[in-house]
Amino acid sequence: MLNGTELKLFADANVLNEMTDKQVKILLAAIEVFSEKGYANASTKEIATRAGVSEGNIFSKFKNKRGLLDAIIEPVINSIFPAVLTDISDDRLPQQFVTLHALVDSLVHDRIQFLKDNAAVLKIFVSEVLYNETVRQQLLTKFPPLYWRNINRNLNQLKENHLIVNWDNLEILKIMWSIVGGAIIGYLLFDQPLEQREITHTIDALVKSLAR
Numbered sequence: 001m002l003n004g005t006e007l008k009l010f011a012d013a014n015v016l017n018e019m020t021d022k023q024v025k026i027l028l029a030a031i032e033v034f035s036e037k038g039y040a041n042a043s044t045k046e047i048a049t050r051a052g053v054s055e056g057n058i059f060s061k062f063k064n065k066r067g068l069l070d071a072i073i074e075p076v077i078n079s080i081f082p083a084v085l086t087d088i089s090d091d092r093l094p095q096q097f098v099t100l101h102a103l104v105d106s107l108v109h110d111r112i113q114f115l116k117d118n119a120a121v122l123k124i125f126v127s128e129v130l131y132n133e134t135v136r137q138q139l140l141t142k143f144p145p146l147y148w149r150n151i152n153r154n155l156n157q158l159k160e161n162h163l164i165v166n167w168d169n170l171e172i173l174k175i176m177w178s179i180v181g182g183a184i185i186g187y188l189l190f191d192q193p194l195e196q197r198e199i200t201h202t203i204d205a206l207v208k209s210l211a212r
Contacts (some may be wrong), residue, residue, distance in 0.1 A: 005008055005117040005118065005122060006031060006121055007119055008075075008076060009079070009121060010027070010075055012079060013075035013079040015071070015075050019061075022051070022053055022057055023057075023061050024049045024147050025047070025053065026047065026053060026057060026058055026061070027068070027069070027071060027072070028049075028051070029047045029048075029050035029051035030042075030047050030068040030069075030071075030072060031072060031120050031121055031124065032050060033046055033050060033122065034045050034068075034069065034072065034119040034124045035119075035121075035123045036088075036125055036203070038127065039065075039127070039128070042065065043060050043065075044059075044064070044065050044068070047065075049134060051133065055154065056106070056140060066071055069124070069128070071122065072090070072121060072126060073125050073128055073135065074126075076121065076122070076125045077125075077135075077138050077139055077142060078142070082142055084117055095130070096207070097163070099163065100158075100163045100164055100203065100207055100210060100211055100212075101203070101207050103158075103163065104203050104206045104207055104210075105203050108180065108199065108202060108203050108206070109199065111180075112194065112199055115184060115187065115188075117195075119187075119188060121190065122188055123188040126184070126188050126189065127189065151169075151173075152169050154171070155169045155172055155173075159208070162212050163212065164210050165209075165210050165211065165212050166212065167205075172210060175206075175209050175210060176206065178209070179202060179206050179209065180188040180206070181198075182201065183198065183202045
């Protein structure tokens with residue numbers, strides 16, 4: 001079952017503005033079914049049954065099953081990732097923390113909570129990123145050169161402040177993704193726990209890998 005916070009993601013992205021109550025029910029039912037069974041194994045018939053509507057109601061708004069999937073993942077691509085990138089590329093970031101552990105702890109904890117609050121939606125999204133080339137290409141368009149320049153600037157500043165290992169920035173980002181991404185994928189796709197113990201271990205692994 002959904003935890004009730006998923007709608008906020010779509011409300012913040014202004015997705016619900018032109019939807020009727022019935023269409024919102026369809027969207028939520030699709031999130032449930034896709035996250036439980038995967039896109040390939042889901043059917044519009046089951047989604048309609050969960051939503052308490054006819055299949056015709058699905059087709060009139062979303063056209064088909066793919067249209068439903070797009071309605072779920074596009075807000076993630078268009079809203080979540082730009083917001084996360086903005087946080088990471090904030091030029092105040094290197095000045096806000098005096099230790100690498102404090103920096104990593106702040107970045108990880110906020111995003112873990114968001115992950116848990118929106119687990120069903122993000123499970124669908126991560127599955128599509130892993131297996132759908134079109135979605136991966138859409139995601140790449142949300143990484144404009146300005147973000148990369150700002151992230152590089154912040155990493156260089158952290159190195160100058162002796163908070164992080166003096167490696168190539170791409171290597172640092174790969175290490176960060178391998179550790180955090182592994183925890184995220186394990187939680188979303190393989191039902192691995194992600195409680196305080198696992199979060200602490202993730203933070204410790206990042207700090208030990210990147211500390212100067």
